[in-house]
Amino acid sequence: MTMVSGISRTVVVFTLLTLSLFGAAIWSLSAGAVPVSWQIIANTLFDLDGPRQDYIILRSRLPRTLLALLSGGCLAISGTIVQALLRNPLASPKIIGINSGAALAVCLMVIALPDLPITYLPVAAVLGGCLAASLVWLGSEVGKVSPTRLVLIGIAVGFLFDAGVDYILVTSPSFKFSTPLVWLTGSLWARGWAHLGLVWHVLLLLAVTSVILSYRLDLIRLGDAHATGLGMNVPRERFVLLALAVLLAAISVSVVGVLGFVGLMAPHIARSLVGGSHPVLQPCAILTGMFLVVLADATGRALAPPVEISAGILTAMFGAPFFIFILITTGKAEQS
């Protein structure tokens, strides 16, 4: 196999992926409870003369689509880092407990501090996600455990936080939970420019940093001894990268709710497309993650209007079987 064909394959993959993403984003602008013609979408987007739909296109679907792109990309970066650091194809932000931690913090906030404005939900979610992730990290540091066991610890921490969520859900006044229940299912309902404005700069900064640092993932993947030999402070690098991954996922989840399996699926699809070298893998995973979330959100809006189906439910319905598929195929690869 020559270099040239590898590179041209990569070019083809990126072109196709960008085109699909573009198509999905366009569809996302046209999907929804109110049918809007392409002509009107174009009029509104490009400020042309003729009939327009300002609110639906510019203030509802456009910011939602951008938010889906942003969170999808960030979850994908987070997933790629986590999978490389843990050297485990089954790892993802959700697996290391971030979703459950954020969920518990959100529920606690609604119950313990009911007077706090709902705009503080993201702060709570980030704190909870970081807490859960650090518990997992602590558990793995104390036990000096293998990457596989770390995944199990993450699942266990997830169960622990989920038990707390269940306790709160069943013992508290049910009417208070209308809003958190929507959030728990991972929905972009009622998300707009304001939510985008809250997080885009932070997320973009974190994302760019992560992408720049991601070449180091290749070194780390070679093995700790190897990386140290090349002059890397491996524990510090791991910590910085993990912290970046946790923040990216927790902030994304805080805005769009519990969107599972994106951080798992995106790196896998990308790896099968362009291989495992991170400077190429990372951008490809980002595009894939964006595609997945935009598609899930648009599908949720298009399936049964005016009822919206949460994007998180759709990603889980496809993500869980995908997880099973990876489980089976990685097992086969190990055996052969």
Next chain:
Amino acid sequence: MTTGGWQHRGVPAGLLLITLFASGAAASLATGGRSDVGLSALLGVFGAEPKSLAQSVMFDIRLPRTLVAVFIGINLAMAGLILQAVTRNPLASPSILGVNQGAALGMVLALFFPAMSGSAVGVFAVTGALTAGALTFAIAGGFQGELNSLRLILGGVAVGAFACALVRFSFTLDDDLSRQVVRWTSGNIADMRWHDVGPLAGLSITGLIATVLLSHRLNLMALGEASATGLGTDPRITLLFGAVLAAILTGASVAVAGPVAFVGLVVPHMCRLVFGPDHRILVPAAALGGATLMVLADFASKWVIAPFETPVGVIAALIGAPYFLYQTLVAKDLE
């Protein structure tokens, strides 16, 4: 296998467990919505006719509820014990392998066909449990006879997550429906009556007997499949029979009370720790242990935020999840 030390410890430990069970059952029977009904109402509860109010409460409400707790405890402990033995995996249990969630999904599906009567809901639950269990085993390669421990756990978690996603889908529907689903998916025995006890008790006792009969085979499985084959039993038959039995026991519990997680994980571990690895002793010990944990959880569910109740499944999860975390940190033979 050296059993001398275990036998030495077994008798006092067994007595302790019986005492614990008796006091747990007493605590469960003594608490409830009416603070004026105590254990004294038990006196003559089976004979007296007409019954006093306290005797009615005791006989009609608390006794069946506590008995349901006992039988669910037995069912889940048996299911967990069998699954841990046949998979030789310390983390295996109905909730970890997705069997619980599958049963819950089956019940939620039954919700969408309101014409279903009570017993059909049970069929749905058992079918869901069997399907989820079979799926998990298939993922782990169980049908080829090569069960991969880690894939078993991860596959179970994934199957559980998938079922959970479908159940959560119902949250986005009607408020009333989601209230109903939340109540069902959290494991609740608050409203049990004698007609719930009967079928559950029958299944429990049958399951217990089946597990006792299976205990020799379980011992061989624990030694390793190779030696089991060498000693003339086919491990695949034990695996298949054990897994189906575990799914039926779990499905029956979920149909009555909703999913109660972690009991099937915690109890076999505790019992193995105290009573040793011989299943001929472990089976009755775990049955008693499961019953004990459930009556204690039932007591807690009535007592923690009295006069309101906390579903027993939530209490069990609060007890069991930290233990699962602990097990993931210490369990050997995982990789």
Next chain:
Amino acid sequence: MLSRRALLSIFTGLVFALPLQASGAEIAHEMGITAVPDAPQRIVVLEFSFIDALASVGVAPVGIADDNKRARIIPAYTDIIGDDWVSVGTRKTPSLEIIAALQPDLIIADKTRHAAAYDTLSEIAPTIVLDSLGGDYYASVAQMSVIGQALGKQNEMDARVAAHRATMAAYVDEIKTASSGVTAQFGVTNATGLWLHSPKSYNGSLLDMFGFSSNMSPTEGGVYQTNYVPTTLEQLSVVDPDILILGKYARPAFTDSWSGDALYDGLTAVKSGKVFQVTAHNWSRLRGMLAAEMTAQDMLEIIRMTSESN
């Protein structure tokens, strides 16, 4: 620098500059003060009790969050508001696009359900947020005045509220002849459970106004923590009301399985034949003036039946 600004923007929350209205009223509500146009014509309501308010002054909403089930708007309302509204989806997550496409000039939303979407709704149209789901009867009537103000029909609404108060006072007078010292309890039951509505809830506060007392035990500090309390038969036997009123969402309902139980048959209300069935939807979901009057009518009926049986 950047992160400090980001933090600041998170902590200060979102401040939204609403388009300034030329005229109209400033309405104070749960989320602040909103300027609404003079006499809004295109109104979207996201809870049932707000329909009641609009119907009270003869205004038809253009959009209703009717859970995508048009039958949930009862004939008593459709007689007034007609049948031309557009369903905007569920009360939990109404479709913002459809709301926007209706080009409303006023949106009335609920505090517990829609506070998180307040900013987004405000982008579509002036939005006022009221506590319908969590509030009691008195709060509901107070909200009527706020809505009247927002509709620019303050006088009409005041007249309607005054008439409602008079109607209710007449009902109360009549019911009070039989309610003194009597305990009454309302609960909703579906296929899996029974939920009692505490004195803090909408129906609980109504029963209280009618002069009934409640046996439900308040938790800490005499405050009822929750509006709806899941209740077992044993717990119900402690509450043991003289009159038990049930709204059933499912048939057979969960409580139907209790008949024949000694404890259920021993309940004061069961023994004396004072268990009554009412329309759950009207009692539990509507929460408006018309709904309250229907509840009072039901209650009067119940009182009459109980006095006959005595």
